[in-house]
Amino acid sequence: MPIGAITCVYVICAIRMKFYTFDVIYLLPLPFSNNSLRFVLVYIYIYITSTEKLIQSANRSVRTADSDADLDSDDDQNTQAVAFPKWLADLTKMNDWPGDYPPFISGSVDLNGIPSEPIYTKDQPCRGKCAFDCNGCLGPSDVIVCSTMIQTFDDGPFTSTSRLLQYFFRQRQRVSFFLIGKNVRDLPNIFRRQRRLGHFIGSHTWSHPYLPSLTNEEIAAQLIWTTWVMNATAGYIPTYFRPPYGGMDDRVRAIAGRVGLRPVVWNLDTNDWRMVEEDRTAEQVLSDVQYWEDHNFTGIILEHDRADSTVDVAINIQRIIGRKSQVVATC
């Protein structure tokens, strides 16, 4: 039998017999006496067994995570709000999470030197000098572009988010979520799961108001309470935020900066919320996305995971644009 064949048989036998130390191989009699060949043999053995162990370990961790994801789906329906932590009680002198209008806690955000801008409601003519929703104006640190097309989801977490997380888990796909603070308060398990599965999480204010209509203190409270609830729920502090309705002028930008938040907007809007509130169809949304894909568009897609219909569309959008490795923070 040629030496090459003998060598192969030798290594395969060693692995099959589960010899976990290369000393065994080295000491076993070989049909030839060549030290450098013995060395190469030992190297091959170590390489193969290491690779086997890595594969076994990876399979084990995938199985564990998979079971976690399945088991957690029941837990996601648990709507028990997250407890109000002692550190926050000490800081705010409150005993529970706020309602839709969180109070400004004196000293929590430095509001000195914030630029003045006219205050106006969403229904009034836009008056912000550099307001994204008025004139598409962007600040120097606003995020709007990405080198690939990526999916972002606003307004959650919702109970419908669970199914989307299951899908993305199986696709090994990370996406970006901009979450409402009071929804994190009400569905803490889904938020923790979004974090655990490695998705990007940004802030989307406490109760989704049109920020240019609020005072400086009210804007600061909307942002800081959202950071606090994410911290209390999963030890996470967001560093990006998306203004509801894109309502953001230089005053909003400056206050967000004081809370440590970088603004993120979007350049590709699915208008999927119109499927729930108006008569836009899934086919129309998917047709838009197919057009973007066919014409090599790049950037940040705005979506919502608020309903089964928009989750179905989100899954189909992922099938059209394919698996992406980027999230907002890596754009």
Ligand SMILES: [Zn+2]
């Ligand atoms: Zn929103």
